Amino acid sequence: MTEGRAGTGTELWRRLYSGNTLPVATIILFILIIWYAGAVYMNSDRLIDQYERSNTDWDFEQLVEDSWSMERPILPAPQQIVVELDKTVLDKKITSKRSLVYHAWVTLSSTLLGFAFGTILGIVLAVGIVHVQTLDRSLMPWIIASQTIPILAIAPMIIVVLGHLGLTGLVPKAIISMYLCFFPITIGMVKGLRSPARIQLDLMQTYSASNSDIFWKLRIPASIPFLFTSLKVAVAISLVGAVVAELPTGAVEGLGARLLAGSYYGQTIQIWSALVVASLLGVLLVWTVGMLEKVALRQMGEQAA
């Protein structure tokens, strides 16, 4: 580095040091190293087997190279997933059944519908629990119990029952997603609706405010920060719900279906790329809710951090 550039160099260093970039990059690098090493370790047994059966001469360099480029590896190397993603995301038309964008959209639509159902259900339950003491005591144990049942056990039953009622396709998947994601919203909203301090409630009392005034002008605004915290958790869970819902429905579309198909045919690269798209989708959803939260809370006069 020349003398003249030293200033900007330290500036860059300072920003890297104080920002998120450097820590995140370090972790990524760390993961990649482990991943590549892991790919060699996991895939070498089968490769060595192959070499010996075909009487090929091989050295370690050959082994490493081959273990990162197998067609059906146990653990694919990262660059293989990138190539697969490039093929299925960018090269295919998004309407094609082989496009991951298309599958992601299928999953996203049931995620969003399930998230909407779950948000409504979660809020309605919370309002009931906060306002009706009987509901507080009768519903809460059931709500908690509902979350202890593995979703994989209950999903096929939901599909069968709803199918019998004539509901197929999007709605059953959304309902399974809702089943998972309403819970954090209920818990968060109950806490939020109960968050107003005694003095704030007393104030309403001195105005002889009606229950609906107390609800709309005090409890609801006070619960908004709690709601958004829950929504961020819930949107990630509803994606998990939507993916899981595709497994027992025998769906042929969606990220869950891709995972299942990949595992039938040993297409690990396909599984991994579906996983990557699912996690990117999750990040995108949580980020979107986070942005909405920022806008909403700023509107409500939250102190700029």
Next chain:
Amino acid sequence: MYFCMPSLSVRTLSEVKTKPVIEIDKLNLIFPAADTPVHALCDIDLTVNAGDFVSFIGPSGCGKTTLMRVIADLETPTDGHISVNDMSPAQARLKRAYGYVFQAPALYPWRTVQKNIMLPLEIMGLSREEQRTRAARNLSLVNLEGFEKKFPWQLSGGMQQRVSIARALSVEPDLLLMDEPFGALDEITRDHLNEQLLQLWNQTKKTVIFVTHSIPEAVFLSSKIVVMSPRPGKIIDIIESTLPRDRTLDIRETPEFLEISHRVREGLRSGHSYDD
């Protein structure tokens, strides 16, 4: 001057002069508790007339805040009689007969200053225009013009408390209940707000009940000082102030002021036990 004035004689006397706003007779309040019930208020007799500025003073735990909360129908007495504007406190509250200023500003953080003041007016169902007019008028009354669009966290503690006073005034009640409103503020801000409050009282001829544990504050502001003592909470002295209604902070140096302060202090001392 008198000691432990029987409430009955005050009432007959006051009927001639002014209308009583609050009448309290043999009022008791006991908070039930598993071990020992707390006798928060014991045989309280008190009359507050229209236009009075009454201070409740006493050490913490003497029931001064509780008594005010009973007047505001935030607590229910165990027995005894109380009327506010010839109604039960509950009816008075439903008619929005009073404005209440709490120890803390209790502003809603998601509302701007203006919207905070408009809160009770929204609940009363006034028109938007009337809400805005009243908000502006009361903000200028507490010297906070131009702060309409600010959020509470952007204001100092003293300013927040002034907003809460403006909010109580915007209801335009004849009776103002103030529970240690300046307790958390520094001495200089407190002096300033005391003067403003006194001016306000003079201009508007409202009845004010004011809870404090500061002797100078009580003497400076009040036309009547109610001295209370704890365990059980009871009234031990009621002092009618001889100071003129029109006062400035300088009055605190006068012999009359010191004499009243002395009497309040004596009352507090006699009611206070140092055993605990």
